[in-house]
Amino acid sequence: MKLSSKEQAGVVILEPKGKIMGGPDASLLHDKLHECIDSSQNQIIIDLAQVDWMNSTGLGILISSYTTLRNNGGHLKLANVTDKIKSLLTITKLVSVFEAFDSVDEAVASFK
Amino acid sequence: MNSELFTSLAYCLIGGFLIFLAITVTRDNLSNKLNRVTGGMFLCAGLGPIFVAMGTIMSGGSAASGNLEGSVLYGLHHLWEMFYPSLLLFSWIFPVDRLRKFRYQRLRYLIFIPQIMQVALLVFFGQITGIFEALRLDPGAEGLVALILKPLSGLLEWLFYLISSLRNEHTAVFGAINLFYVGAAVYFLESGRKYLSNPRLLSQTRLVLWGTRLGLGLFVVAHLGTTVLPYQFPLAIKSTLMILALLVSTGIFIAATIRYQFLDVRLILRQSFVYTVTSGLLVGAYVLIVIESKQILIGLFGEQAEVISYAFIIVILLLFQPINNWIDEIIRSMFIRTRTDHRNILQRFSRQVISQFDPKKLRVIIDDSLRTSLLVEKVLFVQFDDEVQEYAILPDEDQPRRVVIDRNDLMLRGINLLDAPAYFDSLSDFMEGSSLGERLGERGIKMILPMKDADHMLGFVGLTNKIAGYRYSSEDINLLSVLSNQMVSALTNARLYVESLERIRLQEEVNMARQIQLGLLPSEPPTVSGASIYACSTPSRTVGGDFYDFLRVNEDRIGIVIADASGKGMPAALMIAQIQAIIRSEVNNGNRIETMLKNMNQQVVSASTSEKYVTLFYGELDTANGRFYYANAGHNYPVLARANGEIEFLKEGGVVIGALPSMEYRSASVQLASDDILFLFTDGLSEAMDQNDVEYSEERIHKFVCEHRHECPDDLVASILSDMKDHDPIDPPRDDTTIIALKMNCNLQELT
Numbered sequence: 001m002k003l004s005s006k007e008q009a010g011v012v013i014l015e016p017k018g019k020i021m022g023g024p025d026a027s028l029l030h031d032k033l034h035e036c037i038d039s040s041q042n043q044i045i046i047d048l049a050q051v052d053w054m055n056s057t058g059l060g061i062l063i064s065s066y067t068t069l070r071n072n073g074g075h076l077k078l079a080n081v082t083d084k085i086k087s088l089l090t091i092t093k094l095v096s097v098f099e100a101f102d103s104v105d106e107a108v109a110s111f112k
Numbered sequence: 113m114n115s116e117l118f119t120s121l122a123y124c125l126i127g128g129f130l131i132f133l134a135i136t137v138t139r140d141n142l143s144n145k146l147n148r149v150t151g152g153m154f155l156c157a158g159l160g161p162i163f164v165a166m167g168t169i170m171s172g173g174s175a176a177s178g179n180l181e182g183s184v185l186y187g188l189h190h191l192w193e194m195f196y197p198s199l200l201l202f203s204w205i206f207p208v209d210r211l212r213k214f215r216y217q218r219l220r221y222l223i224f225i226p227q228i229m230q231v232a233l234l235v236f237f238g239q240i241t242g243i244f245e246a247l248r249l250d251p252g253a254e255g256l257v258a259l260i261l262k263p264l265s266g267l268l269e270w271l272f273y274l275i276s277s278l279r280n281e282h283t284a285v286f287g288a289i290n291l292f293y294v295g296a297a298v299y300f301l302e303s304g305r306k307y308l309s310n311p312r313l314l315s316q317t318r319l320v321l322w323g324t325r326l327g328l329g330l331f332v333v334a335h336l337g338t339t340v341l342p343y344q345f346p347l348a349i350k351s352t353l354m355i356l357a358l359l360v361s362t363g364i365f366i367a368a369t370i371r372y373q374f375l376d377v378r379l380i381l382r383q384s385f386v387y388t389v390t391s392g393l394l395v396g397a398y399v400l401i402v403i404e405s406k407q408i409l410i411g412l413f414g415e416q417a418e419v420i421s422y423a424f425i426i427v428i429l430l431l432f433q434p435i436n437n438w439i440d441e442i443i444r445s446m447f448i449r450t451r452t453d454h455r456n457i458l459q460r461f462s463r464q465v466i467s468q469f470d471p472k473k474l475r476v477i478i479d480d481s482l483r484t485s486l487l488v489e490k491v492l493f494v495q496f497d498d499e500v501q502e503y504a505i506l507p508d509e510d511q512p513r514r515v516v517i518d519r520n521d522l523m524l525r526g527i528n529l530l531d532a533p534a535y536f537d538s539l540s541d542f543m544e545g546s547s548l549g550e551r552l553g554e555r556g557i558k559m560i561l562p563m564k565d566a567d568h569m570l571g572f573v574g575l576t577n578k579i580a581g582y583r584y585s586s587e588d589i590n591l592l593s594v595l596s597n598q599m600v601s602a603l604t605n606a607r608l609y610v611e612s613l614e615r616i617r618l619q620e621e622v623n624m625a626r627q628i629q630l631g632l633l634p635s636e637p638p639t640v641s642g643a644s645i646y647a648c649s650t651p652s653r654t655v656g657g658d659f660y661d662f663l664r665v666n667e668d669r670i671g672i673v674i675a676d677a678s679g680k681g682m683p684a685a686l687m688i689a690q691i692q693a694i695i696r697s698e699v700n701n702g703n704r705i706e707t708m709l710k711n712m713n714q715q716v717v718s719a720s721t722s723e724k725y726v727t728l729f730y731g732e733l734d735t736a737n738g739r740f741y742y743a744n745a746g747h748n749y750p751v752l753a754r755a756n757g758e759i760e761f762l763k764e765g766g767v768v769i770g771a772l773p774s775m776e777y778r779s780a781s782v783q784l785a786s787d788d789i790l791f792l793f794t795d796g797l798s799e800a801m802d803q804n805d806v807e808y809s810e811e812r813i814h815k816f817v818c819e820h821r822h823e824c825p826d827d828l829v830a831s832i833l834s835d836m837k838d839h840d841p842i843d844p845p846r847d848d849t850t851i852i853a854l855k856m857n858c859n860l861q862e863l864t
Contacts, residue, residue, distance in 0.1 A: 026723065056678035056795070060723035063771040067722040092727060092746030093767045 001025040001051075003032060011043045011108050012036050013079075017050040020058030033065055042074025045107045049080035059088060066098065075099075079107040119355065123165035126358050130158030133365065144582065146205055153198035154365070160192025161358055187234030190227070193286065196293040197223040199324070203300035206317075208307045210300075223293070230286045237279050244272045294328045313487065313579055319368045327361025330354075390436040394428050457485040458594060465602035469609040474602055475506070478573070481595070486588055487578040492555055495571035495603075503571060505548075510555065523549035528569050530562040533592040535584075536574070559584060561596045563603065570603055622682065626651075629685050632692055638662045640670050642735045642857050643784075646825035648833070649850040650796075657684030658794050658848035661692060663699050668736040671699060674747065674852055675728040675769075676794040683724065690719065691726055691769070705730060705743045709766065709777040713745070716770035725771040729762070729792060733784070738856060740790070743779040745769045748795055751814055753821045755787035759814055788856045789828070791817045796849030797832070800840040808839050825853035 001024075002017045014032060016025075036044060046062070054062075066076045078100040081089065089095040101107040131154070138151030167189060200223055204211050211220060233240075247268060278285060301321050308314050334353030413420055461481050468474050475493055482488045493506040494517065503524060505515040517524055526542030536557050543549040552560075557574035564570065573596070578584065584592075637645040649658050657680050663671035675691055677684040694715055698708040709730065716726065729750055731742035744750070746768030749761035764780035784790070793813065800808040816835060820828050829851050840846070 056676070056725075056727075057723075060678045060725060060771075063725060063768075064721060064723035067772065091748055093744075093765065094746065094771070097767060097772060 003028050008108050011111050012041050013045045013047055015047045020051055020054045026061045029061055033068055037072045042072055043111050045077050045079050047079045047104050054085055077107045079104045120165035122355050123161035126362055127158045127162035130154050130362055149202050153202050156192050156195035156198055163189030190231050193227045196290040199297045200293045203297040226289045230282055233279055316368055323361045323364025327357045330357030390439055398428055469606045471606045474606055478599055488575045489579050490576040492574035517548050521548045522546040527560055527572055533561045533589050536560055561592055563596055563600045565600050625685055634662050640735055643854055644825055645854045646829050647852040648829050650845055651848045652845050658850040659688040660850055660852055665699055665732055668734050669732045672731045674792045675726050677726045705779040706777045709743050709745050713769045713775050717773045725768040727768050738784045739781050740784050741781040743777050750792040751817050753789045753817045759818055784856045786856050789821045790854040792852040794850045796845055796847035800836050802839050808836055825855050828853050
C-alpha cells in the first residue's frame with residue numbers, strides 16, 4: 001500500500017493505493033493519523049478509489065483508525081468505496097458505523 | 113677416553129649452551145629488563161663450567177681445582193658465582209617487578225658485593241698480602257709513621273687475620289652466602305606465583321622452580337658437603353654431582369625456554385639449534401667417512417679417490433635438508449608443545465570453536481586461547497547486544513555488570529573504522545570525550561581486535577599487554593588478525609544456531625497452540641434428532657483464526673457457532689479461545705442471543721485493540737419445532753437453501769465483535785422444513801483465489817449449494833471443497849476455511 005494525502009477545505013484526505021493488508025500498512029496509516037491529530041486536524045476522509053482489495057486485517061486497520069479519531073474528538077469518513085469493499089462493509093455491518101460517500105466532494109460537504 | 117677429558121668436555125658443552133641461551137634470551141627482547149637479567153644469569157651460570165673446563169685442560173688433566181688453587185684463573189672462575197645474585201634479582205622481578213616502586217633502584221645491585229669481594233680476594237690476595245707486609249711495623253720502629261700506625265697496628269693485624277681466614281675458608285663462607293641467595297630466590301619465586309593466573313605461565317614457573325630446586329639440592333650436596341660435613345667425597349663423585357646439578361637445572365631451563373616459550377622467547381632458538389646439530393652430524397659423518405676411510409678409498413680407487421670424496425660432499429649436502437627436517441621433527445615432538453606454535457594455536461582454536469554454539473562458552477575458549485597461547489594478561493569483550501541494539505562491554509571478573517556503550521561514542525566509531533588489529537594508542541584521535549576510550553584506558557587495554565563480518569562490526573576484543581609487560585610482535589598481530597576472522601565466523605554461527613533454536617522453540621509453541629485449538633473444536637458433530645450436521649475446518653497456517661462449536665443449550669435446543677477472527681496465527685487463535693469461553697458462559701447463564709452478543713462484544717473490546725475483531729454467527733435450532741433463532745455479527749451470510757431451490761440469507765444481527773464498544777445486536781428466526789439445507793462458511797471459502805486473482809465468490813457458493821441441495825451434509829461439504837480445490841489448488845488453503853452444513857430430516861416435518 002502507498003499513502004498520499006492532501007487537504008481540501010480544512011479536511012484531510014488520505015489516499016491509500018493498492019491493497020490494504022496489515023503489517024506495515026497499519027503503522028503507515030496510524031502514523032499519518034497521529035500526525036494529523038497532533039496538528040489538530042481531526043476531520044479525515046479516506047479516499048478508497050485506488051484500493052482494489054482489502055482483507056480482514058485491512059478492515060481492522062480502518063476500524064482502529066475510526067476508533068482512534070473518535071477518541072480524539074474527530075471523524076473518519078470514507079469516499080469512493082468500491083463495490084468489493086462496500087459488500088465487505090455490508091456483511092460486517094460496519095456500513096452502519098462508517099459514513100461512506102460516493103465522492104470526495106460529497107464527503108467533504110458532509111463535514112460542513 | 114680419559115675421564116677428566118670427558119668431564120671437561122661436558123662442562124664446556126653445558127657452559128657453551130648456557131651462554132648460547134643467554135644470548136638468545138637477551139637478544140629476543142633486549143629492551144626488557146627481565147630478559148636482560150635472565151641473560152646475565154645464564155651467562156654467569158655458563159662461565160663457571162667453562163672456566164673449570166679450561167682449568168682442567170690447562171693443568172694437564174689432573175684433578176680439576178686442586179693444582180690451580182692460587183692461580184688467577186682459579187680466582188676468575190669464581191666469577192660464575194655471580195649467578196646467585198642474578199638468580200635473586202630474577203626472582204624479584206619475575207613474573208612481576210616487585211621492586212618497581214622502590215626508590216633507589218640501583219641499591220638492589222649491592223647484592224653482587226659478596227661475589228665481587230670473593231673474586232677480588234682470590235685474584236688480588238698476593239697484592240693485599242704485600243700491602244699488609246709493607247704496613248706491618250717493626251716492633252722497634254720510631255718516628256712519625258710509627259706514631260700514626262702504632263695505634264692502628266692492632267686493627268691492621270686483626271683485619272689481615274680476617275682477610276686471610278676469609279681467603280682460607282672462602283668456599284664455606286661464600287658458599288653459605290650463595291646458599292642463602294638461592295634459598296631467598298626460591299622463596300621469592302614461590303611467593304611470586306600468586307601473581308600469576310595464566311595457566312601457561314604457571315606451568316612455566318613450576319618447571320623453572322623445579323629446575324632451581326633440583327639444581328640447588330645437587331649443588332648443596334656436592335659443593336657444601338665437602339666443607340660442612342666431616343666426610344670428604346672423592347673428587348670424581350663431586351664433579352659428577354656438579355655436572356649433574358648443572359645438567360638438570362640447565363636442561364630444565366632449556367626445556368622451559370623452548371617448550372613453554374619461557375620469557376616469550378620464540379622458536380628461533382629451535383631453528384638455529386637444529387641447524388647446528390645437523391651441520392655437526394653431517395660434518396662428523398664426512399670426517400668419519402672421508403678422512404678416516406681415505407686409506408681404504410685410495411686402496412680401492414687409487415687416483416679416483418679424490419673424486420669419490422667430492423661425491424661424498426655432494427651426497428652429504430643433498431642430505432642436509434631431509435636430515436634437518438627429520439631432526440626438526442624429533443625436536444618438535446620432544447619439546448614443542450602444540451600450544452606455543454602459531455600454526456597449532458590456529459588449528460586447535462578452529463577445532464574447538466567449530467562445534468561450539470554457546471556464545472558464552474565460545475568466549476571462554478577465545479579468552480583461554482588468547483591467554484595461554486599469546487600470554488595475554490586480560491581479555492575484554494565488547495559485543496553488539498541484540499536485545500538492546502547497542503554495543504556493550506560484557507561483564508568479567510573486574511567488572512561484574514554489563515556496560516552499554518553510547519552508540520555515538522567517538523572511540524566506538526574509531527574502532528568501527530578498523531579492519532585489522534591495532535594498538536589502542538593509535539586511536540588517540542578518538543579519545544576526546546569518549547567514555548569507552550576512558551574505560552579501555554583504565555582497564556589497561558593495549559590492543560584492539562575488531563570483529564567484523566561483511567557489513568557490520570559484531571564487536572571487538574580488547575587485549576591488555578602480554579604478561580610481564582611484553583609488547584606484541586608482528587607475528588602476534590598476524591595471528592590475532594587470523595584469529596579475529598575465526599572468531600567472527602564462530603560467533604556468527606553461534607548466533608544463527610541460537611536463532612534457529614529460537615525458531616524451533618517458537619514452532620513448538622505454535623504446534624502446542626494448534627493442539628490446544630484442535631482440542632477446542634468439537635471432535636465430531638453432534639447427533640441431533642431431526643437434523644444431520646457435518647462440519648469441517650482447515651487452517652491456513654498451523655494455528656488459524658477460524659472457529660466453530662456446537663452447544664447443548666437445553667433439551668430441545670442445540671447451539672451452532674461459526675466465527676472468524678481477523679488475522680491469523682497466534683493472536684487470532686487466542687481471541688478465538690476467548691470467544692469460546694464467553695459463549696459457553698453466556699449460554700450457561702441462559703441469556704438471549706442478542707444480549708449474549710452484546711456482552712461478548714463488550715468483553716472482547718475491552719480485552720483487545722480495536723483493529724482485532726471477530727465475525728461471528730450464532731444460531732440455535734429448536735429440534736422440537738424446527739425453528740432456527742440466530743444473530744449475525746458481521747459474518748458471511750449463511751445460506752439457507754430450501755428444498756424447492758429457493759435461497760435465503762441469514763443477515764440479521766449487528767457489527768463485527770470486538771471492533772467498537774456499546775454495540776447493539778438484533779436476533780431473528782426462520783422456520784426450517786424437511787430437506788432444507790443450512791450452509792455456513794468462512795471467507796476462506798468465498799475468497800479462495802485462482803491464479804488470475806479471481807475469487808471463488810459468494811455467488812458461486814450460493815449456486816453450488818442450490819445445485820447440490822439434495823446431497824447429505826458430508827457429501828455436500830466434500831464436493832464443495834473439491835470444487836474449491838479445482839479453483840485454487842493451493843494446499844494448505846491461503847486462508848482458514850471452515851464449513852458447517854445442516855440438513856433437516858423428513859421426520860421433522862411430522863413433528864411440526
